Amino acid sequence: MSTQSLAVEATPRTDLEPFQTRRTFAIISHPDAGKTTLTERLLAAAGAIQSAGMVRGKAGARSTRSDWMEMEQQRGISITSSVMTFEYDGLTLNLLDTPGHSDFSEDTYRTLTAVDAAIMVIDAAKGIESQTLKLFEVCRLRDIPIITFINKVDREGLSPLELIDEIQGKLALDLTPVLWPIGQGVDFGGYIDLVEKRVLNPQGKILAEYGALEDLLDVEELIDNPVFTNALETLEMAQAMLPGFELKTFHEGHLSPVLFGSALKGVSVAELLRTLGDWGPEPRPQPALPAPIPPSDKKVSGFVFKVQANMDANHRDRIAFVRLCSGKFARGMRLKNVRSGKDMAVSNPMFFFGSNRELAEEAVAGDIVGIPNHGTLSVGDTLTEGANINVTGIPNFAPEIIRRVRLTDAMKTKQMSKALNDLAEEGVTQVFRRMMGADWIVGVVGQLQLEVLSARVAKEYGVPITFESLGFEVARWVESEDGEELKRFIAAQKTNMVEDRNGAPVFLAQNAWWADRAKQDWPKIEFLTTKERH
């Protein structure tokens, strides 16, 4: 394909604070919508990789179970796709990967707490799919601005108006077109770029430029083509129906610019980068207690949104991925972990691009640095220059699968407890202790997490474990404004109560019916499906 469609005119960006040049984002989609292909294309379009195809080789293991397990066994590979930092048009783009498999939604949710914007990729033939919907809802919780990329226009699919209707209906999100397709499938003949006001063919060659859309009615070569006239008509209908673009509404998460394109053919990818670069938000103030942290704050702060352990089996290393929220971080700085109150010297922080890591000398709000550590940092921890600030909004989700851990070798209790704690810190699983008895109980959101858990405990800690059902299917953190009532509840439900790693009480129920019943019987008790990690 011609490079023309990938080239984006550089716009000068001057007088900006370094953090204002950061765009930290994720791509959300249902498996198979084209996220991997689009990632490659974005990197190629920004000149960060030579050709599309390089990323796939490394991060390629996608959603199939066997691929994933194999990838996990070769630890070190999965990290390559965790963060990709690249330069584009005077900006530094940090792309955070969200694992595609639905069983890893917890990890995904937490990753989304570390981004300022998301690209939502939708398959034009399928519209909104289940995983897209779930991920979108997480973005909405934080009002994350979303750019919608409707992919695979080179194939037959739903019409642009049907797609817009479906997205608006299912997501209750306003859309505004930025690029409009000319035909679809075999008829696909290019697109209208509403920002640059021009018509391009699929290879990115400019066919016509215009001041107002009506001007195009005078371009004979276009008007002779019924596919084009139809596209123009539907575009006019869409514009009559939809709001115009407004940066503020986009940044508030209520309006999504929509582009139609084809990741596979590289169509509209340059425009997607342009949209992200020109309109994408700078690092946002980070929700925190006692007050949100503005990115312009001079003091360094950040939080751990992901921990990946044992990437190198020989060194038992563990990397905490920290999203910086403010200040200018420099290598060697001492930072305080607010949770433990302990200081640490951050002497070898890292930046990532694909499989490459390099020492991070300096980083600013919006950047992601990896901090190697031996278990001192957990998901949800806040790091500061000393201030007692706690970043909020990094949740644990109530597990949907609850199992007792059985150790097949009784001599290894200590290793097992270390393994479970380590992996709980990493966020792979949640660990609970029974209030009565000494059982180890794990909770996960998806079945695959259990398999990963036992595979990793066996391989990395040499402890074979199995799981057995306890007859519980529902877990809820319990809280109450009435402390005495909470005590009474816990006493009455003793056999159903466990504690999480932080000692918070969790109620287990056989199924949803029993959970509902408890709710009715105990109106003063709150049953929570998420709990902040602190």
Ligand code: GDP
């Ligand atoms: P992911 O699971 O979201 O990462 O999806 P992939 O990027 O692996 O794409 C899934 C499949 O869709 C692959 O076979 C891709 O080649 C194909 N695909 C991706 N983008 C396009 C596109 O724009 N047009 C067509 N026809 N196929 C595409």
